[in-house]
Amino acid sequence: MGTSNPGTDVADSRQAVMLRLERICREFNVDSLLPQIGAGEEVLREHGVVDVAVLGQFKAGKSSFLNGLIGRDVLPVNVLPATAVITRIGHGPADRALARHMDGRAREIPLEDLPEFVTEQRNPGNAKQVSIVDVELPVLADFRGMRFVDTPGLGSVFAHNTKVSMEWLPRVGGALVAVSVNHPLSEQDLNLLLEVFRHTPETAILLTKADLVTGEQLEAVVEFTKRQVIRHTGKDVAILPFSNRPGFDALRNAVREHLFRRIVHRREETFEEIVDHKIRFLVGECRQYLALAHRVAETAGKAREELREVLEREDRDLGAVKSEIGLQIRDIESRVRTAAGERFHSHHREILDRMVSRLGEAGKEWTGNLAKVTGAFREWLLEALSEELAEVSFHGETHLAGFLVTSQSSFQRTVRAFQDRLAKEIERALGIPFTGARFHAEIEEPARPDVRVGKTFDSQVDLLWFLVPMSVFRSLVLRHFRKQVVWEVEKNLSRLASQWADAVNRSIGGLARQSLEFMRGEAATIRSLVENAEDRRDDIRKAIAELDHLESSLSGSPREGAC
Numbered sequence: 001m002g003t004s005n006p007g008t009d010v011a012d013s014r015q016a017v018m019l020r021l022e023r024i025c026r027e028f029n030v031d032s033l034l035p036q037i038g039a040g041e042e043v044l045r046e047h048g049v050v051d052v053a054v055l056g057q058f059k060a061g062k063s064s065f066l067n068g069l070i071g072r073d074v075l076p077v078n079v080l081p082a083t084a085v086i087t088r089i090g091h092g093p094a095d096r097a098l099a100r101h102m103d104g105r106a107r108e109i110p111l112e113d114l115p116e117f118v119t120e121q122r123n124p125g126n127a128k129q130v131s132i133v134d135v136e137l138p139v140l141a142d143f144r145g146m147r148f149v150d151t152p153g154l155g156s157v158f159a160h161n162t163k164v165s166m167e168w169l170p171r172v173g174g175a176l177v178a179v180s181v182n183h184p185l186s187e188q189d190l191n192l193l194l195e196v197f198r199h200t201p202e203t204a205i206l207l208t209k210a211d212l213v214t215g216e217q218l219e220a221v222v223e224f225t226k227r228q229v230i231r232h233t234g235k236d237v238a239i240l241p242f243s244n245r246p247g248f249d250a251l252r253n254a255v256r257e258h259l260f261r262r263i264v265h266r267r268e269e270t271f272e273e274i275v276d277h278k279i280r281f282l283v284g285e286c287r288q289y290l291a292l293a294h295r296v297a298e299t300a301g302k303a304r305e306e307l308r309e310v311l312e313r314e315d316r317d318l319g320a321v322k323s324e325i326g327l328q329i330r331d332i333e334s335r336v337r338t339a340a341g342e343r344f345h346s347h348h349r350e351i352l353d354r355m356v357s358r359l360g361e362a363g364k365e366w367t368g369n370l371a372k373v374t375g376a377f378r379e380w381l382l383e384a385l386s387e388e389l390a391e392v393s394f395h396g397e398t399h400l401a402g403f404l405v406t407s408q409s410s411f412q413r414t415v416r417a418f419q420d421r422l423a424k425e426i427e428r429a430l431g432i433p434f435t436g437a438r439f440h441a442e443i444e445e446p447a448r449p450d451v452r453v454g455k456t457f458d459s460q461v462d463l464l465w466f467l468v469p470m471s472v473f474r475s476l477v478l479r480h481f482r483k484q485v486v487w488e489v490e491k492n493l494s495r496l497a498s499q500w501a502d503a504v505n506r507s508i509g510g511l512a513r514q515s516l517e518f519m520r521g522e523a524a525t526i527r528s529l530v531e532n533a534e535d536r537r538d539d540i541r542k543a544i545a546e547l548d549h550l551e552s553s554l555s556g557s558p559r560e561g562a563c
Helices: 008-027 031-045 062-070 111-118 138-143 159-171 187-197 215-233 249-262 264-298 301-345 348-363 370-393 396-430 470-532 534-552
Strands: 050-056 087-091 096-101 106-109 130-137 146-150 174-180 202-208 238-241
Touching: 008 031, 008 264, 008 534, 031 159, 031 264, 050 062, 050 159, 050 187, 050 202, 050 264, 062 146, 062 174, 062 202, 062 249, 087 138, 096 111, 106 111, 111 130, 130 138, 138 249, 174 187, 187 202, 187 215, 187 396, 202 215, 202 249, 202 264, 215 238, 238 249, 249 264, 264 301, 264 396, 264 470, 264 534, 301 396, 301 470, 348 370, 348 470, 370 470, 396 470, 470 534
Parallel strands: 050 146, 050 174, 087 130, 174 202, 202 238
Antiparallel strands: 087 146, 096 106, 096 130
């Protein structure tokens, strides 16, 4: 007689719950929950495998942590933000990597070629359209039944990075939120934690780069981080210091033991708790909207009319909010342009010195008449300048990311203020609490700037005068080439700064549009529920009763533990 895979029974029963929940959301147009329901169904299809995602801001040390835990450098680490594609790492009989593309194709790739598919530098903007890369390693035999998930950094200029990580959140089993010990817990980290808590009860903070402080300082950082998390989230999560440096074996072993105790040794139980946690949150969020509609249907006409007036007033007030956001944008745009000019031009001297040195070496190989040598120079200049500026362009991430992160947080606060006002009015009119859907602004990726090289001489007629061997005029021509190098470096750095500023400012404008669209959409959803509630009160009551039944069918009670 055959046996089922671990987690199959849980998956079958919870799949039915998910399908019923999806039907209720579609019936009442609660569309904001459908992506999360789809993610929950995907988790169930994994039949008990627990994905432990390592999340956090870019350059928080996520890939380095995983390499240290694995015991070898499998994942690429770079001085620039590296990870651009979700990478899952689990146990397998042999070293193996499988790249899965967005069009459904999958192909095995050499493990050493992993950077070609998962890094921003080798696969900019995910041009290769990779959806995920699965890595199998025999060395992870102790972690059978779970996979580590390396995610792109949040708060990145690269939209696909932040977007990929945020879209992955509903799929997480366990979560390790990486925070560097030398960067205090930020508003973005706290917002990430709050978002993670919605999707899994198995959460811990990974305090990376613990070697940068003394033992006494590390204890103080751990205590400070714990207090901050409790204060801002109400959760008491495990704080796990970590370092890959020699002499920190005890910290690494403590993290491994934590994962064994919380997940590996009780995997099936943990999987069931994680799935039930996800469903409870989805049921709770769906119930919020239906409870609002039910209360409207049962409330006297005066209260309904007051709520309609509130929604109309919020619609009108969105015009003022839009103006305020416009003022914010103009101020930020000005500061972005100033910062881009200063920071990109700070590379001018080093690039110019290297270009002049490279010109001296390359010029030794150029022979023939001036027309031929000029052609060789132009080809060299375009290639060399492209290489130099491509490297500098990657610094746009660190130069300008702060403006995007600040804007993202600012617009999210604006949306939250709108929702808080709406919730207060709903509670005043109907006497029920309401928080509404979660808003996360997605950063639009700035397009990569290009490099353009102008004419070497003012007109082609000038070349006719130089139809003589280069041996006669070599020093004169090379001096002319050096002048053009100076000009091209200056010109293209200015273009690079301007293009990055334009791209970042477009992204900031995109964040503003998303914020306004979300507020309009949330108001429209509530308005629809208010307008139709009285005619559908029986349907609403039945749906709420069904949600209650779905929740009661889950095993146990909600668990407040931490990973």
